[in-house]
Amino acid sequence: xxxxxxxxxALAQAVGLMMSATFIIYVLIIVVAHAxxxxxxxxxxxxxxxHLFVPALNEEKVIGPTLDYLRRTLxxxxxxxxxxxxxxxxxxxxxxxxxxxxxxxxxxxxxxxxRSGKGHALNAAYWQLRAWLPAAGHRDHLVIGVIxxxxxxxxxxxxxxxxxxxxxxxxxxxxxxxxxxINRDDPGPYRHRGRLVNFLARVLVRMQDLEFRVPxxxxxxxxxxxxxxxxxxxxxxxxxxxxxxxxxxxxxPWRGTLLEDYELSLHLTLSGHRxxxxxxxxxxxxxxxxxxxxxxxxxxxxxxxxxxxxYLRQLWTSPYVSxxxxxxxxxxxxxxxMQIAGTIVYPLPIAMFVSHWIAQPFTMEGWFLGGGxxxxxxxxxGGAGPFVLWGPMYRRKCEPRxxxxxxxxxxxxxxxxxxIFYITSWRAFIRILRxxxxxxxxxxxxxxxxxxxxxxxxxxxVLDPLTTATGGTMVxxxxx
Numbered sequence: 001x002x003x004x005x006x007x008x009x010a011l012a013q014a015v016g017l018m019m020s021a022t023f024i025i026y027v028l029i030i031v032v033a034h035a036x037x038x039x040x041x042x043x044x045x046x047x048x049x050x051h052l053f054v055p056a057l058n059e060e061k062v063i064g065p066t067l068d069y070l071r072r073t074l075x076x077x078x079x080x081x082x083x084x085x086x087x088x089x090x091x092x093x094x095x096x097x098x099x100x101x102x103x104x105x106x107x108x109x110x111x112x113x114x115r116s117g118k119g120h121a122l123n124a125a126y127w128q129l130r131a132w133l134p135a136a137g138h139r140d141h142l143v144i145g146v147i148x149x150x151x152x153x154x155x156x157x158x159x160x161x162x163x164x165x166x167x168x169x170x171x172x173x174x175x176x177x178x179x180x181x182i183n184r185d186d187p188g189p190y191r192h193r194g195r196l197v198n199f200l201a202r203v204l205v206r207m208q209d210l211e212f213r214v215p216x217x218x219x220x221x222x223x224x225x226x227x228x229x230x231x232x233x234x235x236x237x238x239x240x241x242x243x244x245x246x247x248x249x250x251x252x253p254w255r256g257t258l259l260e261d262y263e264l265s266l267h268l269t270l271s272g273h274r275x276x277x278x279x280x281x282x283x284x285x286x287x288x289x290x291x292x293x294x295x296x297x298x299x300x301x302x303x304x305x306x307x308x309x310x311y312l313r314q315l316w317t318s319p320y321v322s323x324x325x326x327x328x329x330x331x332x333x334x335x336x337x338m339q340i341a342g343t344i345v346y347p348l349p350i351a352m353f354v355s356h357w358i359a360q361p362f363t364m365e366g367w368f369l370g371g372g373x374x375x376x377x378x379x380x381x382g383g384a385g386p387f388v389l390w391g392p393m394y395r396r397k398c399e400p401r402x403x404x405x406x407x408x409x410x411x412x413x414x415x416x417x418x419x420i421f422y423i424t425s426w427r428a429f430i431r432i433l434r435x436x437x438x439x440x441x442x443x444x445x446x447x448x449x450x451x452x453x454x455x456x457x458x459x460x461x462v463l464d465p466l467t468t469a470t471g472g473t474m475v476x477x478x479x480x
């Protein structure tokens with residue numbers, strides 16, 4: 001081996017060790033913050049005015065039941081459904097409801113303005129709501145919530161958000177509630193497939209529920225202290241007065257990245273508003289049981305995170321962001337880039353170990369038995385341990401009926417699950433290099449269930465090559 005080889009391996013080991021140590025410290029911090037979280041008292045939803053935005057592009061399979069649920073469960077809230085030039089019966093379903101229910105409103109988008117991204121759809125609803133509201137009067141008591149077309153907020157959602165530590169505090173500009181997967185207990189995501197396919201689909205669904213309810217919730221709990229709570233695409237609530245400060249003369253509060261929800265939270269933070277997170281209530285949504293749609297969804301999220309990196313300088317110079325807040329946001333925004341780096345630095349020492357074992361098996365066996373096994377064990381614990389612990393925490397915090405052994409199994413499964421994000425980060429990076437900024441709407445599970453019994457997106461290629469090639473409906477997205 002040339003002299004450059006050992007240097008490269010040593011450098012990779014050093015960088016990998018530094019990244020692993022940083023991650024372990026980060027996990028310990030967020031675990032402590034999550035464990036210390038205490039429930040807060042609810043408020044009275046009637047003290048505020050509520051407007052729910054529901055983006056809907058070809059959602060005829062779910063929009064009717066969603067409207068029924070929202071009007072039955074949260075009767076004090078106006079529901080604004082954004083029909084983004086749907087080609088199915090979405091617009092007709094919503095229009096029929098709006099004719100006899102004054103709390104249901106239709107926001108109709110048509111080409112060439114339609115299908116330009118979720119953020120632009122939300123902006124259209126924002127301007128229509130502003131035109132509908134009286135011109136005079138303060139809007140501090142009015143709140144906009146964003147709910148997915150398949151979303152199911154908890155019945156106590158608005159009361160909890162109105163609590164004294166949330167919108168009951170005038171300094172709070174936005175609130176993100178916990179997200180859960182409504183199909184986490186579905187025993188057979190694919191009715192027409194075999195046991196192995198259904199087992200893998202159940203694990204993928206459970207991993208998404210675990211991810212949102214434990215690691216993401218722990219991160220958000222920590223962000224309460226750093227002042228950098230992020231908003232998600234489902235279950236975000238924001239005062240209209242806070243959105244007004246971001247809207248400007250044209251455009252709107254939501255901007256052009258593929259992660260418009262987190263981008264909005266950055267703008268709110270940078271303008272001096274306080275964002276909060278609560279686990280005292282939740283919104284249910286669908287988890288994706290098939291790998292193909294999941295990868296495409298997370299590629300979009302990863303690309304959006306990379307695009308939000310343009311705000312790093314503002315985060316470090318803003319008078320409203322503390323040093324801890326800037327550090328936390330920086331670490332989050334660098335995650336996709338660290339995952340790309342990890343695919344390079346982590347395998348190198350392993351490859352060197354395997355090559356040495358093949359070339360000098362007796363020497364390496366002596367090294368292993370002489371204490372090398374401890375180094376390998378530490379390497380394994382440092383790499384997988386921080387992920388495995390989420391399994392028992394998921395059992396303790398969310399699913400107490402799960403057995404201890406099963407929770408450990410979920411933790412090990414999660415340590416494998418996160419490898420998917422190394423793939424999606426590379427895909428996102430390649431899309432950026434190719435200047436591809438299209439926004440893809442992920443197709444609902446109900447769409448696949450009704451397609452003549454077809455169980456997954458890969459089987460739809462003969463029916464709709466464009467949709468299945470992208471994992472969803474393609475819409476044009478302007479560059480961020």
